[in-house]
Amino acid sequence: MERLYKKIEENGFVCVGLDTSLDYIPEKMKKNKSVSEQLFDFNKEIIDNTKDVCAIYKVQIAYYESYGIEGMLAYKNTLKYLRDNDLLSIADVKRSDIAQSASQYAKAHFSGDFEADFMTLNPYMGMDSISPYLEFIKNKDKGVFVLLRTSNPGANDFECLRLKDDSELFYTIGDKLKELNDKLIDNSGYGPIGLVVGATHKEEVEKIRQRYKNMFFLIPGFGAQKADSLNVYKLLNSLNGGVVNSSRAILKNYLNYDDGEDKIGDYAREKCIETRKEIQSNGIL
Numbered sequence: 034m035e036r037l038y039k040k041i042e043e044n045g046f047v048c049v050g051l052d053t054s055l056d057y058i059p060e061k062m063k064k065n066k067s068v069s070e071q072l073f074d075f076n077k078e079i080i081d082n083t084k085d086v087c088a089i090y091k092v093q094i095a096y097y098e099s100y101g102i103e104g105m106l107a108y109k110n111t112l113k114y115l116r117d118n119d120l121l122s123i124a125d126v127k128r129s130d131i132a133q134s135a136s137q138y139a140k141a142h143f144s145g146d147f148e149a150d151f152m153t154l155n156p157y158m159g160m161d162s163i164s165p166y167l168e169f170i171k172n173k174d175k176g177v178f179v180l181l182r183t184s185n186p187g188a189n190d191f192e193c194l195r196l197k198d199d200s201e202l203f204y205t206i207g208d209k210l211k212e213l214n215d216k217l218i219d220n221s222g223y224g225p226i227g228l229v230v231g232a233t234h235k236e237e238v239e240k241i242r243q244r245y246k247n248m249f250f251l252i253p254g255f256g257a258q259k260a261d262s263l264n265v266y267k268l269l270n271s272l273n274g275g276v277v278n279s280s281r282a283i284l285k286n287y288l289n290y291d292d293g294e295d296k297i298g299d300y301a302r303e304k305c306i307e308t309r310k311e312i313q314s315n316g317i318l
């Protein structure tokens with residue numbers, strides 16, 4: 034978390050989401066290339082042009098799995114490129130399983146071909162589905178982001194179910210994770226167990242931020258899902274307690290310009306800077 038914190042101090046809090054689809058890649062960029070090269074070259078163009086204006090990259094694995102082996106080759110090469118350039122990555126894999134299988138997921142995404150710095154996890158199978166990741170968190174400086182309050186409309190179906198004491202289910206999950214994280218706080222003031230908190234739910238952002246002061250947030254929902262920038266600002270904790278993911282709005286920004294196909298990276302960069310400014314501007318309102 035200290036490494037991420039430092040990146041935010043240098044480059045701001047934007048997390049570029051590499052939800053890369055062949056649908057967004059212009060035909061001329063695809064010519065005479067394999068699917069893995071098409072996906073990787075597009076990512077490289079985005080990474081090369083945004084690495085000094087963002088904190089971290091989130092690679093959403095479904096976009097690569099859906100292209101089979103070729104997609105996974107692009108996934109592997111993208112993570113390697115990020116590591117080789119000393120850039121941080123989140124493997125957005127949203128895993129959840131019994132302890133033995135969770136250990137294998139930890140090994141799969143915290144070492145080897147698919148090594149990333151952080152992983153996203155789904156907590157709904159219980160704490161024994163989270164604890165197997167601790168070995169890598171403690172020994173290999175890795176971190177996780179666990180789903181707390183997701184950005185999708187269906188988030189209310191289960192996350193917000195009321196318990197006997199009238200509290201919402203997701204707070205029980207957050208409290209358990211906080212207990213674990215409290216033992217692992219580093220010099221940044223945060224610990225390696227972060228929470229995914231979508232910025233699309235306006236009502237509770239202040240309460241969540243207050244309750245989980247030492248927990249770092251991965252904040253999706255800004256950009257294509259149209260979350261309000263003030264909500265994002267409130268979740269950020271003085272602009273350094275989280276990263277704000279934006280995927281499609283950054284990757285597809287070039288489609289808004291006549292010369293976009295020749296300047297995919299430039300327009301992605303512009304969008305990162307604009308995203309940062311728009312959220313920061315809430316501090317001077």
Ligand SMILES: O=C(O)c1cc(=O)[nH]c(=O)n1[C@@H]1O[C@H](COP(=O)(O)O)[C@@H](O)[C@H]1O
Nearest residue numbers: 093183184229231253256257258279280281
């Ligand atoms: O864990 C996530 O990253 C995530 C959690 C959540 O609550 N909502 C959410 O949109 N995401 C991811 O964040 C990204 C959002 O993409 P855009 O809407 O294009 O910015 C996608 O990769 C989603 O899978």
